Amino acid sequence: MLVLVELDEHGVAPGSLEALAWAHPIARELGEPLHAAVFASGTIPPAAPGDPLVDLSLRAELARHEVSTVHTITHPELADYSPERWGESLAQLIAGLRPTAVVAAGTERGTETMAQAAARADLPLAVNCTELERSGAPGAEGPDGPDGRSWRLARIRQGGMLLEDAELTAPIAIVTLAPGAAESTAAPNAAAEPADVPEMQSDVPAVAVERFEPEFGDRFVASRLVGRTTRDGGVSLATARVVVSGGRGVGSADGFGPLEELAKLTGGAVGCSRVVTNNGWRPHSDQVGQTGTKVNPDLYIACGISGATQHWVGCMSSKAILAINTDPDAPMVKRATYAVIGDVADIVPAVVDEIHRRAQ
Numbered sequence: 001m002l003v004l005v006e007l008d009e010h011g012v013a014p015g016s017l018e019a020l021a022w023a024h025p026i027a028r029e030l031g032e033p034l035h036a037a038v039f040a041s042g043t044i045p046p047a048a049p050g051d052p053l054v055d056l057s058l059r060a061e062l063a064r065h066e067v068s069t070v071h072t073i074t075h076p077e078l079a080d081y082s083p084e085r086w087g088e089s090l091a092q093l094i095a096g097l098r099p100t101a102v103v104a105a106g107t108e109r110g111t112e113t114m115a116q117a118a119a120r121a122d123l124p125l126a127v128n129c130t131e132l133e134r135s136g137a138p139g140a141e142g143p144d145g146p147d148g149r150s151w152r153l154a155r156i157r158q159g160g161m162l163l164e165d166a167e168l169t170a171p172i173a174i175v176t177l178a179p180g181a182a183e184s185t186a187a188p189n190a191a192a193e194p195a196d197v198p199e200m201q202s203d204v205p206a207v208a209v210e211r212f213e214p215e216f217g218d219r220f221v222a223s224r225l226v227g228r229t230t231r232d233g234g235v236s237l238a239t240a241r242v243v244v245s246g247g248r249g250v251g252s253a254d255g256f257g258p259l260e261e262l263a264k265l266t267g268g269a270v271g272c273s274r275v276v277t278n279n280g281w282r283p284h285s286d287q288v289g290q291t292g293t294k295v296n297p298d299l300y301i302a303c304g305i306s307g308a309t310q311h312w313v314g315c316m317s318s319k320a321i322l323a324i325n326t327d328p329d330a331p332m333v334k335r336a337t338y339a340v341i342g343d344v345a346d347i348v349p350a351v352v353d354e355i356h357r358r359a360q
């Protein structure tokens with residue numbers, strides 16, 4: 001079984017930690033080793049001695065998730081992200097490895113890469129899955145021929161309004177994990193059973209590293225990165241543990257000042273509803289919901305947001321929701337874990353003042 005592992009500046013990206021945590025019990029159930037694929041472009045810190053491709057902390061993280069082998073995909077054309085090149089690389093790796101299943105986080109990049117890879121490998125793709133298990137006997141014949149395998153899966157559809165049970169028949173199951181559908185914990189006994197994974201140098205985590213160099217023909221068509229804009233610090237909306245989100249009730253772009261301060265004090269990110277982006281108060285990248293980002297923080301603070309279905313599907317996976325609203329009957333208030341009935345322009349500055357007071 002193969003997991004596409006995305007990296008960020010801290011190592012394995014949060015969505016990929018979830019994908020690893022989700023995949024290893026499935027691999028164990030199948031009695032198969034867990035492999036990881038990483039694109040060794042830019043983000044991987046340099047070399048451990050004798051192992052020039054994957055740094056030690058990354059290997060330790062992968063070992064904690066029972067990964068036995070990491071395939072580092074390297075090519076001069078992969079210095080930057082390119083959906084076509086990533087997809088083609090993954091398709092070539094899949095063709096060589098023939099894993100039973102390939103799993104990626106349902107991030108934008110994970111989904112895009114898996115769609116590219118599946119199309120190039122002529123395999124079906126199931127996105128936003130929450131469950132995956134083999135439903136036929138190993139080696140059983142499926143409609144796709146002797147290699148066809150049957151899988152039962154559950155996946156989230158229609159912006160989160162429908163949980164679908166589905167049957168997938170394919171020689172290799174290509175799936176993405178719905179964001180927030182798994183806890184990003186390490187395997188419980190991974191550290192206790194180092195003998196399960198191949199032995200490496202004593203000071204190097206026991207994960208085998210294999211370099212994979214894809215081939216791109218001269219006429220390979222791919223999009224190319226032409227510029228980069230950096231966010232000024234802070235955490236991303238999709239991975240923030242606290243999201244302070246504002247709706248029409250915030251009143252104006254300036255009304256977001258106290259929300260930004262609260263997000264800063266809680267180490268969180270600012271989100272918003274579509275009314276807010278339609279009004280030009282915040283950029284679309286801040287929008288939470290069906291046509292925005294799906295978030296799953298520990299705490300979602302919904303300020304002056306009614307809780308329309310299209311917004312709710314973007315925040316319903318939050319562990320706790322605090323609604324601040326003047327209307328006690330607003331759907332967001334009814335569904336929230338906690339609610340404060342009042343004017344957002346009074347409540348949020350009061351919370352900010354209280355945090356400052358307690359910090360003194």
Ligand SMILES: Cc1cc2nc3c(=O)[nH]c(=O)nc-3n(C[C@H](O)[C@H](O)[C@H](O)COP(=O)(O)OP(=O)(O)OC[C@H]3O[C@@H](n4cnc5c(N)ncnc54)[C@H](O)[C@@H]3O)c2cc1C
Nearest residue numbers: 247248249273274289290291304305306310311326327344
């Ligand atoms: C196809 C489609 C896709 C969509 N996708 C999205 C999406 O991705 N994300 C999204 O958010 N929406 C989306 N929408 C829009 C969605 O249906 C709602 O219109 C939108 O979420 C409402 O935004 P809101 O809660 O800010 O505004 P409103 O629904 O107008 O609610 C404002 C809330 O603020 C409260 N309020 C007013 N003043 C104050 C105050 N001073 N203090 C405290 N509370 C106050 C009110 O009681 C009310 O509950 C989509 C719609 C469609 C049709």
